[in-house]
Amino acid sequence: MVEVFAVVRLRAMELITILNRCHRFRGFVYHRTRFSPDHKSIEVSVRPRKGSAAICSRCHQPAPGYDQLAERSFEFIPFWGYLVFLLYAMRRVECPRCQAVVVEEVPWGDGKRTLTKAYMLFLARWARRLSWKETAAAFRTSWEKVFDAVEHVVTFGLEHRTLGAIDAIGVDEIQYGKGHKYLTLVYQIDLDVTRLLWVGKERTIQSFQGFFTLIGDEIAAKIVFVCSDMWEPYLKVVREKCSQALHILDRFHIVAKMNKALDEVRAGESRRMARDGMAPLLKKSRWLLLKREENLQTEQRFRLRDLLRYNLKTVRAYLLKEAFQQLWDYNSPAWAGKFLDEWCRQVMRSRIEPMKKIARSLRQHRQLILNYFWAQKQLSSGVVEGLNNKAKVTMRKSYGFRTFRALELALYHSLGKLPEPESTHDFF
Ligand SMILES: [Zn+2]
Numbered sequence: 001m002v003e004v005f006a007v008v009r010l011r012a013m014e015l016i017t018i019l020n021r022c023h024r025f026r027g028f029v030y031h032r033t034r035f036s037p038d039h040k041s042i043e044v045s046v047r048p049r050k051g052s053a054a055i056c057s058r059c060h061q062p063a064p065g066y067d068q069l070a071e072r073s074f075e076f077i078p079f080w081g082y083l084v085f086l087l088y089a090m091r092r093v094e095c096p097r098c099q100a101v102v103v104e105e106v107p108w109g110d111g112k113r114t115l116t117k118a119y120m121l122f123l124a125r126w127a128r129r130l131s132w133k134e135t136a137a138a139f140r141t142s143w144e145k146v147f148d149a150v151e152h153v154v155t156f157g158l159e160h161r162t163l164g165a166i167d168a169i170g171v172d173e174i175q176y177g178k179g180h181k182y183l184t185l186v187y188q189i190d191l192d193v194t195r196l197l198w199v200g201k202e203r204t205i206q207s208f209q210g211f212f213t214l215i216g217d218e219i220a221a222k223i224v225f226v227c228s229d230m231w232e233p234y235l236k237v238v239r240e241k242c243s244q245a246l247h248i249l250d251r252f253h254i255v256a257k258m259n260k261a262l263d264e265v266r267a268g269e270s271r272r273m274a275r276d277g278m279a280p281l282l283k284k285s286r287w288l289l290l291k292r293e294e295n296l297q298t299e300q301r302f303r304l305r306d307l308l309r310y311n312l313k314t315v316r317a318y319l320l321k322e323a324f325q326q327l328w329d330y331n332s333p334a335w336a337g338k339f340l341d342e343w344c345r346q347v348m349r350s351r352i353e354p355m356k357k358i359a360r361s362l363r364q365h366r367q368l369i370l371n372y373f374w375a376q377k378q379l380s381s382g383v384v385e386g387l388n389n390k391a392k393v394t395m396r397k398s399y400g401f402r403t404f405r406a407l408e409l410a411l412y413h414s415l416g417k418l419p420e421p422e423s424t425h426d427f428f
Helices: 002-012 015-022 117-129 132-138 143-160 205-221 232-241 251-275 286-290 298-307 313-329 333-348 353-364 366-375 383-396 404-415
Strands: 028-035 041-048 065-079 082-095 100-103 168-176 181-189 194-201 225-228 246-249
Touching: 015 028, 015 041, 041 065, 065 117, 117 132, 117 143, 117 404, 132 143, 143 404, 168 232, 168 383, 181 205, 181 383, 181 404, 194 205, 194 383, 194 404, 205 232, 225 232, 232 246, 246 251, 246 366, 251 286, 251 313, 251 353, 251 383, 286 298, 313 333, 313 353, 333 353, 333 366, 353 366, 383 404
Parallel strands: 041 082, 168 225, 225 246
Antiparallel strands: 028 041, 065 082, 082 100, 168 181, 181 194
């Protein structure tokens, strides 16, 4: 009695039973499982259920059969160190609606790819945690197949996402690849939804306009806030497409620009001092000067204090940069404006060219900077910076991304909050 019971339990756990539990489709049955001749993979043959008509892949309706193609394999999720393949001979239908002989539609695959949909979703989910290269290695597949999987999931997500109303957007450029290649990223930065909406090639007027073509005039007209940096093509598009929105120069972009100017001053002065045979005071000072003082370790803080005693251009630029931070403490746009004007006046007298360049640029964009103070209670500040950092991490994880397309997919995949294709079972 006990033995019979054990046999039943074992039989109940046959592979087909498991597959029927997690990956079952109407109109098809799992027929037989076997090891491949080299014992490295498991092959599961699939057959149409008797009496069930094939579905035309063009009009998605049942149609009379025509013939059957040679058996092909669909890669399924690997199992205990074995690759798993579904083997199936696709039928062709003679579809009266389409008036053509068409290959049937199968629910587990998309006809073009060799991976099953379940496996693509599985790989794509892992590819969000690991780099694509690591994902391929972990599941003994290729980088190209991981690419296919992510492309499948992202394409589905973009087709099925709801754009809805958008209150606030942030536009940002990001550098990638070798040389000066740029992407334009547009984020939704509403208080309750932050996600990547758009990836455009380069950082031109056209790349940003592509986003407005996507959302259409009606949604664009209702955007309340736009955050951007001082990149002129973006400013121009915002003026055209979102003239009613409050346009804000993002704090993080201004700080980044300021740091860049300071770094330029330091590098120039450091070279000059070396040339003139002076003591290398500025050696290894880069991070001392660029980091916020409260983020320095004690020893670094002492070194910074020491450095600040010297009458160097770099030190003066540093103090100007530090003084500027006070701007963000203001609540009133009017007082912030007074402070900004006074700071720019001081800088223009400083004879430090990179800083003067910043001051000129800030004066030119004075209104957009002060808009920050009009909006600050209504926007989750720092959100563009956070998204930008995530985008950089995605890129860094991506040493295999040779093309714009791969990078675009990776960014949508990790930042787009896209809906996923439905699955018969949560394999991961
Ligand atoms: Zn048809």
